[in-house]
Amino acid sequence: MEIESLLNSLDTSGHYGHVLSVEESQVLYNSLLILQNENHFRKIFFWGKIFGCDKDYYIAYGYKQDALHGRIYYYGMDCNTWGLLPRPTPNGIQLTPLASTKFIGDPSLVIDILIEKDETSIPGKRKQPQVKQLKEEDRLSSTVHLIMNQVSLVPRGAWFKRPDGVIIDNISFEGLSTLDAREIKSFLHARIPTQKINTNLLTRDDYNYATDFLDPLDFDIPEGCWVIQITPAEDMVILKSLYWPGFIFYHYLRTPKHGFIYLGHGKKSMDLTFMLCPFFTSNT
């Protein structure tokens, strides 16, 4: 969420019931401006909050040039002081999905993670269950990385790839229409594309090289893992991910305003297959 939206989060993330409190938003707005200035960021965003048992983590990121590749993350325990979030380590990314406990709120805490003998997500053969250690700071950074990779998104056309490959905000983006907003293909994963360029382009009739370089959301399985809701006044579209409860994306229709925020416990819901109706029919 851009810092301009911090002060009226009630109208955006309020659709998910969680907002930034009056004090938080004031402090964040000012401290993030200072952080932006210190780091010479072109733009700075508030990423969200991860609830811990004892304390909560606040996470922010900004970029200098490239909106996709150049993100730098910061985290803090109050809204005021910010520390650089380390890059996710391969070990952290492997172990984070196996960590079942809640975040505590102490970055230096080390937790033990049990790897079962027949765990398939981690390569290698084990003769007996193995215990590995994970620092909460690494877990935090991996969780942020996973969330960004799996659910962060932009409306189609909001990002523009310059001929030199740098990705910037599209200033001629006018926002999605109500009809487009009902279509899951109108939203793109804000991550380094995993599909081939021709897949992303050729699945559309009206493709555009400069905007359709990202993976659309309709490749995500199972169908129904995204919740698209348009407010009764039809002026805003809200997307929620059932994989990461707490993630909310908003976009004011017919305006370039969009953003997302994560306010949750930092745990992926793997129970989605049980939660959805077997014969899911999307809202048409």
Added chain:
Amino acid sequence: MITDITDYDVTHEDAGPLGNQIPNYEKEFNSAKVFLQTASSATGDNLYDHLTEVLNKILAERPENVIDFFEEYSRKVKEQRFKPLTDHLEDIYVQPGRFSLANKILPILSPLPPGEPSTVDPEDLELADMSNNNLIELLYYLEQCGIGLPRSEMIFVMISMRNLVHTKPIASIRFWGKIFGTISNYLVVETMLKEEEYMKRNENYQEEQAPVEVQDEMALNRGEAGETSAALLEIEKRAGMGGEEGSSKYPRPLPPEPLIHYEELPEPPPEPSGVGVNKKVFYVCNDIGESWTELPDVTPKQIRTARQIYKSFTGDLEAEIQSYPEFPGKEKEYLRVQIARISAGTQIAPLGYFTFGGAELGEGGEEEDEFEEAAGGASKTHYSINPRYDPPPLTDLLDQSMSFWVHTEPYILPQGRTTWWNPNPMPDLGEEPGEGYGEEEEEVKPRGERVEPETGPPLLTPLSEDAVLETVPPWSVRVSSKILEGFALAVVRSNIWPGAYCFSNQGKVFRNVYLGFGHKYVEHNFSPLPLPAVQQEYPIGPEILEILDPTGAEEEQWRIDHLPKPKVIPVGEEAEGEEEQEEEEEEEDED
């Protein structure tokens, strides 16, 4: 661009015989313009007009770093031009999306029509007290706690609550929260109906309930009997057919009829309206401007099933719940159960705000329990506001041990009721996992003849007594402001039911609210109930066992062993016939 062309032309003409002549700018300009104005053979457009339009647009809008988006601008101008000139649809007025909403909401956004001047004293009208339902004030607090719903929604809920109070027999009303679904969401209000209404409902309920149970049983028995007799007939028919085909000399006796070993556990009766889990009545609506629907009362079976399934809400009250074990009801029943479970687990109050018994007696007094006769083991189901309540200081409310907060809703027993129902004389088969305040440690008690009454923590138990569920502390507490401590609120967040919050303003004002997906937190991922073991139909014996066919050699051996006393008749058909007979005899023996 023009200068470029002229430069080129100058050098070119320098080489010519008229080198010293001043270049004819006008001519060059015209020739360049003519070139640019050449219409495309495909589209009929020309570059000159296009560039003019693009430059016009850019100069009019003056966007930043336009060079990076030049292509985009150029494309947009082209797209605009391709709109057909004779677009007859252009003039049609398209109603904006919010028009329908405005239509719906405008009647609500008006003061109530002045009713008939009633002779009844306003006191006797007994409208529910709305003074505690200032949702604008609630929102003011919620916003400080980091939760909240859009203001328009809150105002709508508040107004429509007022309308609800005037149309339904409601004694008290409260905004409960919001549950998010996949297609639409539910706004929930919690109400207590008037005594007469509860009594009326319970009369109907008893009338319905008593005969229904007997009928059920009878129907069940009849159904079973019918089924078995049909099955018997079928078997007989088959046996008869087989007898005709084969040797009718030896009619095979029928195998014993399979018995149903599964015994339906005695089902505890649901609690009547106004008691226990059905004490409150909930109304839900999907969105702003829609009408409220009352949710049905819950049955213990629904509660027990809901603990074993994990389904997301769709937003359609009539949607089917497709799950194993089968949920008895539709989404509205499931929603009601989840609301009951969440309420039981997360409705809390500061210590000392409520007290048992009459106000005069105070805490030491003997409680006068209205529902004593209904209650089996549990006591103290009634509490009232303590007149001598002394708000605990903020530091106490923020204490991590949570001993200054108490539960205000009765614990739901594993049976699915708040008061224990004795299923005597039938012995209980195992226990379901507990529910409510996070005490879902699965304690499987040995099967006993005498049923131990299930007990839960009594009402107004401090939160510090809550069981820790798999290393997750059940509650987290935060202070809403670190800067202005004098105005700070204590915010209590449930970790068992993510989305359940309670806040208190220095102990004076407190409210519970739930804003979430309606699911309990599962530490390790949810795993569905395994299917029961396959039931045994027949006693295991040689009749139904698969055995190897005898090999040729064995048959031969058998035949030789059973050869009749040597007779002169050559071994032929008769011997085989004998063998057949003997085999059949053996089969009979086995039977």
